[in-house]
Amino acid sequence: MDASDSIEMHSEGKDARSREEIGSPHLNGIDFNLLIKNADDGILLLNSDATIRYFSPAVKRLSGYEDGELLNKNAFDLIHPDEMQEIMRLYTEGIRVPGHVEQVECRLRKKDGSWSVIQATGMNMLHDPVVAGVIINMRDISEFRRMEHELRASEERYRYLVENLSAVVFTLDSQGVITYVSPALERWSGYKVQELVGFVFTNFVYGDDLPGLMASFERVIAGHTETYEFRVADKDGTLRYMQTSSRPIVEDGATLGLLGTLIEITGRVEADEAKRRNEEHFKEVIRRQIRYYRSGE
Structure with a gap:
C-alpha cells in the first residue's frame, strides 16, 4: 500500500493500524485525500520521538526520497547539523504543551545531498486520541531566500545612501508645530x-x-527618547504606516521641542499581516484535517 494513499495512525504500546483513504473521502463536499495529494505544502505526521509516521506526496516532491526511505525515519536526521540542536530544543519543549504551534526555518537535506530552505509549522496533537502525533506543514522557500539574499546584498551596497536620503528629518516646537521637515x-x-x-x-x-x-x-517633551508607529494620510488620502524616532531639543535646560526621523514601514506591516493570515490559514487546515481524521472513526 502506497504511503501517499493511506495515513498510518499509530498509538504508543499498540499495534499499528492503517486505513485506506481514511474515513469518509468527502467532508462537507471536500475531497481531503485529493486536497492533500495535490497540495504544494508537505505534511508530516510525527510520533513523539520525531519518527515519521505519515508523509504527503508533496514531501516526496520536496525531498526526493521515496516511501521506504522516509517512513519510520527520524525527522531530525534530515535537518542541517548547524540547526539540529535548536530544532530539537523547540520540538522537545513543544510536545510538552498540548496544542502548541511553532514555526521555524531550517535547511532540509534532500536525497541528492543538496539542501533546501524550508519553512515548517508544527502543531502538537499528541494529546488528541485520533491524531496522537505532531502535524508538520512544510514548504520550500529556497528560491525566496535566494532572491532575498541577492536583494540584501544589493541593498547593502547602497545602504548608506538610501538611509540618508529616504529618512525624513523633522523638528517640532513644544506645541507640536512643524518647524522643519526635510525634502525627502x-x-x-x-x-x-x-x-x-x-x-x-x-x-x-x-x-x-x-x-x-x-x-x-x-x-x-518631558525628556524621553521615543520610537512610535502610527498612520498618516498623504495628500491624496492614502494611509501609510510610519515609524518615528524622536528626542527632545534642550537649550539652557529648557525643552524647545523635538528632533525626529520618520520612515515609511507600510511594506513591513503588510508583510507581518500576511504572515499572520498564513498562520491562521495553517491552523484552519489543521482543524479540517483533524475533523477529517475523526470522521473515519
Missing part, C-alpha cells in the same frame, strides 16, 4: 515642504492613532 517627505506624501511647515503635526495623523501619538509626543 515630498517623495511619498505628495506635500511640498512649505505646505507642512507652520502647521501642527496632528493635522496629518490618522484619527485612531492620534491619542497614542500625542502621548508619545508628550513623553519626548
Whole structure:
C-alpha cells in the first residue's frame, strides 16, 4: 500500500493500524485525500520521538526520497547539523504543551545531498486520541531566500545612501508645530515642504492613532527618547504606516521641542499581516484535517 494513499495512525504500546483513504473521502463536499495529494505544502505526521509516521506526496516532491526511505525515519536526521540542536530544543519543549504551534526555518537535506530552505509549522496533537502525533506543514522557500539574499546584498551596497536620503528629518516646537521637515517627505506624501511647515503635526495623523501619538509626543517633551508607529494620510488620502524616532531639543535646560526621523514601514506591516493570515490559514487546515481524521472513526 502506497504511503501517499493511506495515513498510518499509530498509538504508543499498540499495534499499528492503517486505513485506506481514511474515513469518509468527502467532508462537507471536500475531497481531503485529493486536497492533500495535490497540495504544494508537505505534511508530516510525527510520533513523539520525531519518527515519521505519515508523509504527503508533496514531501516526496520536496525531498526526493521515496516511501521506504522516509517512513519510520527520524525527522531530525534530515535537518542541517548547524540547526539540529535548536530544532530539537523547540520540538522537545513543544510536545510538552498540548496544542502548541511553532514555526521555524531550517535547511532540509534532500536525497541528492543538496539542501533546501524550508519553512515548517508544527502543531502538537499528541494529546488528541485520533491524531496522537505532531502535524508538520512544510514548504520550500529556497528560491525566496535566494532572491532575498541577492536583494540584501544589493541593498547593502547602497545602504548608506538610501538611509540618508529616504529618512525624513523633522523638528517640532513644544506645541507640536512643524518647524522643519526635510525634502525627502515630498517623495511619498505628495506635500511640498512649505505646505507642512507652520502647521501642527496632528493635522496629518490618522484619527485612531492620534491619542497614542500625542502621548508619545508628550513623553519626548518631558525628556524621553521615543520610537512610535502610527498612520498618516498623504495628500491624496492614502494611509501609510510610519515609524518615528524622536528626542527632545534642550537649550539652557529648557525643552524647545523635538528632533525626529520618520520612515515609511507600510511594506513591513503588510508583510507581518500576511504572515499572520498564513498562520491562521495553517491552523484552519489543521482543524479540517483533524475533523477529517475523526470522521473515519
